[in-house]
Amino acid sequence: NAGVMQNPRHLVRRRGQEARLRCSPMKGHSHVYWYRQLPEEGLKFMVYLQKENIIDESGMPKERFSAEFPKEGPSILRIQQVVRGDSAAYFCASSPGTSGSGKNIQYFGAGTRLSVL
Amino acid sequence: KQEVTQIPAALSVPEGENLVLNCSFTDSAIYNLQWFRQDPGKGLTSLLLIQSSQREQTSGRLNASLDKSSGRSTLYIAASQPGDSATYLCAVKWGGSQGNLIFGKGTKLSVKP
Numbered sequence: 001n002a003g004v005m006q007n008p009r010h011l012v013r014r015r016g017q018e019a020r021l022r023c024s025p026m027k028g029h030s031h032v033y034w035y036r037q038l039p040e041e042g043l044k045f046m047v048y049l050q051k052e053n054i055i056d057e058s059g060m061p062k063e064r065f066s067a068e069f070p071k072e073g074p075s076i077l078r079i080q081q082v083v084r085g086d087s088a089a090y091f092c093a094s095s096p097g098t099s100g101s102g103k104n105i106q107y108f109g110a111g112t113r114l115s116v117l
Numbered sequence: 118k119q120e121v122t123q124i125p126a127a128l129s130v131p132e133g134e135n136l137v138l139n140c141s142f143t144d145s146a147i148y149n150l151q152w153f154r155q156d157p158g159k160g161l162t163s164l165l166l167i168q169s170s171q172r173e174q175t176s177g178r179l180n181a182s183l184d185k186s187s188g189r190s191t192l193y194i195a196a197s198q199p200g201d202s203a204t205y206l207c208a209v210k211w212g213g214s215q216g217n218l219i220f221g222k223g224t225k226l227s228v229k230p
Contacts, residue, residue, distance in 0.1 A: 004160075033217060042121075042206070043161075045217035056217065091160065093218075104149070104210070106218060110160035 002027070004094050004109035005074075012115045013082050021077040021112045025094030032075040033106055034067060037089040049075060082116045089113050119144045121209050123221035130197055131229050138192040138224045140207030145185045148213055152181050152192050153206040155223065161206065165192070197228045 005024040013019050025032050030051050035043040045059040049069035060067065064082075069075040079086055090113075093106035120143045130136050140150070149168045153161040165174045165181040167190070173182040180193040194201060204225045208218040 035218075035220075040222075042222040043208075043218075043220040045219065048217055059217070093161075105151070105163060105166055107163070108153075108161040113158075 004029075004092055004107050006090075006092050006109035006112050008112060009110065010113050010115070012117065014117050015083055016081050019079040019082050019086070019114055021079075021090050021092075021114070022074045023077070023092030023094075023109060024074040025092075026096075026107055029094035029096045029107075031095045031097065032069050033093040033095075034075075034077050035091045035093065037091065037111075039088070043091060046077075079114075082114070084116045087114055087116045119209070119211050119219055121207055121219050121221040123205075123207055123224050125224060126222065127225040127227070129227040129229065132197060132199060134197050134228075135193070135195050136197055136226070138194070138205050138207075138226070140190040140192070140221055142188050142190075142209045144211060145188055146211065147185060148210040148216055150181075150183055150190050151208045151210070151218065152179075152190075153208060155204045155206055157204075164205075194226075197226075199228045199230050202226055202228050 007022050032049045034046040037043045047060050047067045048056040052071050064080045066078045089111045091111045092109045095106045122141045124139050147169050151166045152164045155161050167174050167183045178195040183190045204223040206223045207221045210216045
């Protein structure tokens with residue numbers, strides 16, 4: 001059972017370009033969380049999705065950022081018109097469900113490191 | 118505001134020493150608390166998860182305790198090894214099972230041979 005897969009591992013973009021980050025959850029997991037880790041900062045929650053639904057996006061910047069988790073395929077975090085301040089590590093986590101002990105553990109991917117030039 | 122604080126930010130110890138990492142949180146009504154390890158340039162590895170009804174969890178040389186009333190958790194590492202060198206993150210989930218994790222900034226541990 002493969003873990004949470006994120007790609008690309010490293011992404012370089014120039015200011016104004018778009019960045020698309022992908023996350024494939026663990027097999028059987030239908031809940032996906034995105035977190036951002038700025039340099040010298042802790043991880044900050046961005047958005048929580050279930051298949052085809054955004055459950056909580058309270059941590060997402062209001063502009064330029066969007067996320068989706070379609071019925072088929074990976075979850076996508078999209079950043080439009082990137083700026084230097086978007087440079088960070090973006091982590092995805094997945095969990096199988098929300099009830100019962102152990103079912104609410106979030107398993108993390110290795111992250112995508114975005115560098116904006 | 119729900120916040121998680123980890124002290125110290127960095128710690129250096131000689132190999133073989135027992136050590137304690139500290140985590141404090143502002144709201145005692147937590148759902149669970151989780152300790153992670155993060156190696157440079159890598160993702161997060163879950164070490165221990167403590168549910169709100171539990172007092173401690175153990176895995177090998179690691180022991181995590183939880184005191185909700187005082188808003189504290191500690192991660193105890195016995196007989197430290199150079200391979201334990203990493204950043205240790207404490208994360209708290211509030212607001213039920215569907216809640217997101219709120220992380221501390223971590224403690225960077227260096228174990229010297």
